[in-house]
Amino acid sequence: VAAEQTSTGTQGTPGTKARTGLSPDDIVDAALALLDREGLDGLTMRGLARELDVGTMTVYGYFRSKDELLDAVIDAGAKRMEPERPAGPWKAQLRELWLSIRQSLAEHPGVIELRFKRPIVSPGALELTEAAMQILRDAGFDSRTAARAYRILFIYTFGFSAFGPKESSLADSERTKGAISALPADRYPALREAAEEAAAAMGDSGLFEFGLEMLLDSIERLGEDASDEL
Amino acid sequence: VAAEQTSTGTQGTPGTKARTGLSPDDIVDAALALLDREGLDGLTMRGLARELDVGTMTVYGYFRSKDELLDAVIDAGAKRMEPERPAGPWKAQLRELWLSIRQSLAEHPGVIELRFKRPIVSPGALELTEAAMQILRDAGFDSRTAARAYRILFIYTFGFSAFGPKESSLADSERTKGAISALPADRYPALREAAEEAAAAMGDSGLFEFGLEMLLDSIERLGEDASDEL
DNA sequence: ACCTGAACACCGTTCAAGT
DNA sequence: ACCTGAACACCGTTCAAGT
Numbered sequence: 486v487a488a489e490q491t492s493t494g495t496q497g498t499p500g501t502k503a504r505t506g507l508s509p510d511d512i513v514d515a516a517l518a519l520l521d522r523e524g525l526d527g528l529t530m531r532g533l534a535r536e537l538d539v540g541t542m543t544v545y546g547y548f549r550s551k552d553e554l555l556d557a558v559i560d561a562g563a564k565r566m567e568p569e570r571p572a573g574p575w576k577a578q579l580r581e582l583w584l585s586i587r588q589s590l591a592e593h594p595g596v597i598e599l600r601f602k603r604p605i606v607s608p609g610a611l612e613l614t615e616a617a618m619q620i621l622r623d624a625g626f627d628s629r630t631a632a633r634a635y636r637i638l639f640i641y642t643f644g645f646s647a648f649g650p651k652e653s654s655l656a657d658s659e660r661t662k663g664a665i666s667a668l669p670a671d672r673y674p675a676l677r678e679a680a681e682e683a684a685a686a687m688g689d690s691g692l693f694e695f696g697l698e699m700l701l702d703s704i705e706r707l708g709e710d711a712s713d714e715l
Numbered sequence: 716v717a718a719e720q721t722s723t724g725t726q727g728t729p730g731t732k733a734r735t736g737l738s739p740d741d742i743v744d745a746a747l748a749l750l751d752r753e754g755l756d757g758l759t760m761r762g763l764a765r766e767l768d769v770g771t772m773t774v775y776g777y778f779r780s781k782d783e784l785l786d787a788v789i790d791a792g793a794k795r796m797e798p799e800r801p802a803g804p805w806k807a808q809l810r811e812l813w814l815s816i817r818q819s820l821a822e823h824p825g826v827i828e829l830r831f832k833r834p835i836v837s838p839g840a841l842e843l844t845e846a847a848m849q850i851l852r853d854a855g856f857d858s859r860t861a862a863r864a865y866r867i868l869f870i871y872t873f874g875f876s877a878f879g880p881k882e883s884s885l886a887d888s889e890r891t892k893g894a895i896s897a898l899p900a901d902r903y904p905a906l907r908e909a910a911e912e913a914a915a916a917m918g919d920s921g922l923f924e925f926g927l928e929m930l931l932d933s934i935e936r937l938g939e940d941a942s943d944e945l
Numbered sequence: 946a947c948c949t950g951a952a953c954a955c956c957g958t959t960c961a962a963g964t
Numbered sequence: 965a966c967c968t969g970a971a972c973a974c975c976g977t978t979c980a981a982g983t
């Protein structure tokens with residue numbers, strides 16, 4: 486791990502073009518910023534090099550390929566989510582944990598694109614796993630149940646960010662309602678009848694918590710069932 | 716905003732013969748096959764044209780752009796899932812519906828890539844919504860609750876296909892276990908302790924049903940609560 | 946040693962021409 | 965009317981040369 490200074494641009498003294506003064510972390514940081522700003526499609530090796538004010542091929546001196554760079558970006562993006570362990574009962578802890586993850590993913594949609602394209606296990610990504618597993622184990626769940634519950638919560642939260650309502654959902658909601666209204670009523674009766682609600686559910690901002698609560702309640706019940714058997 | 720976009724560039728009488736003998740449906744079918752075989756990255760306009768034995772630009776005579784073609788492919792891919800309405804109690808119906816969707820998505824991973832990249836409301840995609848909404852409405856749920864429950868199930872199922880264990884998960888599982896074992900035990904105690912289970916949950920084939928059952932139980936409880944209030 | 950432009954094999958798409 | 969090659973502006977990456 487390099488303890489390099491923050492780059493914040495290369496406004497180095499004019500005429501000093503001997504070194505770029507670049508560290509791998511600088512490159513990853515710039516890539517993460519570019520990903521946030523322009524999405525995965527906008528994160529190109531050429532664009533990144535332009536951003537860093539170096540030749541395109543310079544980046545290849547630090548990462549052997551774009552894939553290798555992306556793996557480092559995923560790790561950095563996961564670390565940025567910083568899953569902290571709050572106090573309180575386990576259910577409240579899990580709720581707060583996943584709400585903060587959801588919040589982070591909503592703010593950085595590029596991270597989801599990345600983790601969809603390159604699923605990977607890196608130390609940074611496993612921090613979340615560790616935090617959730619600790620809470621579940623301390624709540625008394627056995628390893629197997631805890632692991633499965635974690636996985637379900639992970640899938641739900643990342644799935645919501647990938648396939649749930651988007652931030653700018655006002656237009657989407659209207660578009661959905663329009664599309665439903667245009668359907669033939671004889672083939673889509675239930676949908677036509679609930680057009681308003683279906684469109685609203687598209688953009689419902691409380692929807693994430695709604696589903697999260699379902700899962701937390703079910704997980705709680707898993708524990709109760711196990712207790713009953715004692 | 717146009718409610719309906721043309722997926723057919725040729726507005727002539729049905730059966731109009733082009734010199735290539737190509738119809739928009741032929742192109743969509745070939746695109747879907749290419750998507751299944753090589754994934755979204757392999758689905759290029761040039762490759763598709765090669766597949767169809769026509770010049771690259773010929774495809775643009777049927778679809779104004781790649782995006783327009785992809786929308787048609789999504790619609791066709793959704794129709795291919797054919798959500799049928801089985802008999803039995805609503806919970807069993809929903810279970811069977813979503814298991815079949817999950818199955819279809821597992822067999823055609825490219826469809827998930829597509830719907831992740833281009834979320835869209837098309838008649839084909841709405842067939843699933845219609846099927847699920849019918850079941851929920853007939854079970855007695857009000858429109859709002861039915862719409863939210865549907866949305867959660869959709870997000871879970873598509874999220875599972877995007878972020879859940881992959882088909883070839885034996886190697887993945889081993890890789891995960893290795894990655895966890897390599898972590899420092901002082902910083903990841905819960906993970907290290909449950910390495911076996913965490914890795915197993917990665918590739919657990921029953922995991923989808925496990926989570927689905929959680930959600931179905933929670934939905935059932937929503938109805939019970941509502942009944943209590945009567 | 947580090948950095949990089951030129952070049953190669955790809956993309957989607959515009960344009961002008963082919964039949 | 966339908967179809968298409970050439971060309972343009974991109975991509976990731978190899979290679980050989982620049983300092």
